[in-house]
Amino acid sequence: MGSEIPVFDKNDDMAEIKAALDKAGCAVIRHIQTKAAVDRVKSELDEFMSQVPLATEDSPEEFYPAKTRRLPAILARSPGSHAMALDNSIEQLCWHHLGSNCERFHLHVSAALEIGPGAREQVLHREEDPFQFFTLPRPNLVIATMWAMTDFTRYNGATLLVPGSHKWPAERKAQPDEIVSAEMPSGSVMIWLGGTLHAAAANLSDDWRYGVILSYSLGWLRQEENQYLDLPPSLLAGMSDEIKDLVGYPMHGSLGFYDPSLRAPEIS
Ligand SMILES: O=C(O)CCC(=O)C(=O)O
Secondary structure (H helix, E strand, O other): OOOOOOEEEOOOOHHHHHHHHHHHOEEEEEOOOOHHHHHHHHHHHHHHHHOOOOOOOOOOOOOOOOOEEEEEOHHHHOOOHHHHHOOHHHHHHHHHHHHHHOOOEEEEEEEEEEEOOOOOOOOOEOOOHHHOOOOOOOOOOEEEEEEEOOOEOOOOOOOEEOOOHHHOOOOOOOOHHHOEEOOEOOOOEEEEEOOOOEEOOOOOOOOOEEEEEEEEEEOOOOOOOOHHHHOOHHHHOOOOHHHHHHHOOOOEOOEOOOOHHHOOOOOO
């Protein structure tokens, strides 16, 4: 008997979702977004997505398989994505899983991910792999979400998850019956902890699988995506204070010090 991904609906009890995520290291909340909200984000990203270069030849050393498109800086390109990034259920999960080790959490990664027909499987990995300087067991550092912009099926590259692997020793390898396909309808979101093994699956279908990843980390940790370059002040102007805070502009304790009145002059 293999492992299972706990599945919930939008209005299910948050205490149950938190407990399931603690235990399995992953969960799905179905139908969290309306079709209109999904369509808006897709149409805002369309033009940018179509410009992402598409590798057709696979190289086994590449972390990202060929026939996939990856577009960063989602909040800068899609105002509709702000509601996803600030979603109240996700915020509650972030506080639960990260809140005891930081004053605030911030956005870690934002990217739209399209997996095309014929794309190979990605290697299983953990969002917290860059932080292996801390030995295990360690507190949660990262929590990630994948928003389904199309249906995610076992044939079109739905993310592979290894439930429970957030509690494993680093050297333990996942057995085939421990790897589960996170199937979910468009408008759903999959959540997983930074210690949970996962990978994009091979796309065996004729359709593109489209997801948006938004992850969050402890507010004192180096973000995986350089948010200050992807969302410089010129692009942040006009965005809500919630988004400015989420991106990581406020100080965390004494970290992130900046005095605008004492800026060095720009060299022209
Ligand atoms: O696309 C997916 O399902 C997972 C992607 C992923 O884990 C990554 O690109 O790091």
